[in-house]
Amino acid sequence: MTQGKSLTGKTALVTGSTSGIGLAYARALAGEGANVVINGFGDAAAIEAERQALEGLSGAAALYSGHDLTKPEEIEAMMKEAADQFGGVDILINNAGTQHVAPVEEFPVDKWNLIIALNLVSA
Template identity: 40%
Template sequence: MTTSASTTNNPRVAVVTGTSSGIGEAVVKKLCDLGHQVLAVDFNPAGKAVAEAAGAAFFEADLTDADACRAAIDDAVKRFGSVDILVNNAGIQHVSPIESFPEQKWRQIIDLMLTAPFLLSQAAWPHMREGGWGRIVNIASVHAQVASPGKSAYISAKHGMIGLTKTAALEGGEQGITANAICPAYVKTPLVDNQIADQAKLHGMEEQEVIEKIMLKNAAVKRLIEPSEVAEMVAFLCADTAGAVTGSSWNIDLGWTAQ
């Protein structure tokens, strides 16, 4: 799915989280290419160079902090006057059985990947409502639809994100605000690269076996997904022409959930 500048109709103000690499970096670049004003938000200061290379502004924030979530939206409003698009992408991963899963890591993952999208949506909502137009796109995962061993916090957060997406869609419909989730399978990102060694340790496998026997086991298309493919879907959902699309979960899962 390719979204040209003509299909966006109007340049908007977008806030994208988790932007120093991977999906977030690709989304920032795509939205900037489409003419939107973009604030890239990441806890990693190296994300500033990534954002500036794409033509975006940068805001450094640890989104497990509620005040930082609100500050990110405030910064976008101060810079650009409003917030029209919110892409909740920031995420981390930890692989461990439930029995030994660290409580601190559980709380960190839930705070970053479920509570932060709620707080960011809450802070952006009045600006979208005032403008009568808004797009919330939550980057969920195929693990918002299915589960895998060792990922209790990640999977719980992603399942919760689907519920948040549906609720936001119902509440935002009459105000011109849409909310959708994108559910990719394994995307070629540093986050996935870091998982390979963890999965290999958990399952007693070689790293190449993890890719073939775990990551691509249930895929009809036997490859990892490119970040740009997810960014194209984000661009479609953020376009004026997607105004009738809300409350949906869009699988980019290589056929994983077709079984």
């Protein structure tokens, strides 16, 4: 984060942010005062604990949105939630992604479609 800059009053949406790098982004943004929308899958209790921890970093609000980013209608619903809660999104970090490793001749079509939907189309 830029030193001396405050994100108070701004809203950040970070996809794939219930763990790993995405969660680190969400923590950094919340630490700078931004409201944060986190998105991803995982244990509901752990996600709720993390959401509460984000709010404790600077007093900004944190919203969890568990929408499936491979479905355009769910992306729209997530954006509506953010707009309803915070008035819109000022910062977007497209972090969600998945992978599958296999020889090309054995690569399952359903895995290919999921990778394209999540890593490319959802962005």
